[in-house]
Amino acid sequence: DSGVTQTPKHLITATGQRVTLRCSPRSGDLSVYWYQQSLDQGLQFLIQYYNGEERAKGNILERFSAQQFPDLHSELNLSSLELGDSALYFCASSSTAETQYFGPGTRLLVL
Amino acid sequence: EDQVTQSPEALRLQEGESSSLNCSYTVSGLRGLFWYRQDPGKGPEFLFTLYSAGEEKEKERLKATLTKKESFLHITAPKPEDSATYLCAVQAMAGGTSYGKLTFGQGTILTVHP
Secondary structure (H helix, E strand, C coil), rough: CCEEEEEECCCEEEECCCCCCCCCCCCCCCCEEEEECCCCEEEEEEEEECEEEEEEEECCCCCCCEEECCCCCCEEECCCHHHHHHHEEEEEECCCCCCCECCCCCEEEEE | CCCEEECCCEEEEECCCCEEEEEEEEEEEEEEEEEEEEECCCEEEEEEEEEECEEEEECEEHHHHHHHEEEEEECCCCHHHHHHEEEEEEEEEECCHHHHHHHECCCCEEEEEE
């Protein structure tokens, strides 16, 4: 158990819908990262927050957005969902910019 | 752009048969190279961080090494429970919009038969 929690574990929704994925980092970690893992793309970095502020951005679609709240939990919002958004979404946290500890992931299926 | 290439894509071993996984990388100033283990449907589990060429780290049957261009994960006398996907990732020196980002390889799927 890494200490990072993610909810929900599974999510099934339809194209065009909007969903919110939630992540609670390890106690004391200020950085939260979001990654997407699909069969053809592997693990891809989406976005990083540090103590409530956006720190780094990857190839995150404009339909996707994230935020980190004062209690340090983070939410990833995915809107206007497409079939190709079906993937595993992982949250990771770290106390420094180095070792990241991953949560169990949310499996998203868009039908 | 940072790139990570892992080989082989898949590796089948008999229990006790030692082998190595390769991770070749290009990065604009290496901050750290990371090895993770991932079981199907689960999140990556941290194994090692290496920071500079010549560094080695060990954990049970696993040993990670680092050169200026590649890293190796050596598995000694593997057991069936070592079966998993092993992921390599690099992190570039802090600065700009790349701060904290990990760039992952596609992974090596290891299967150890009893």
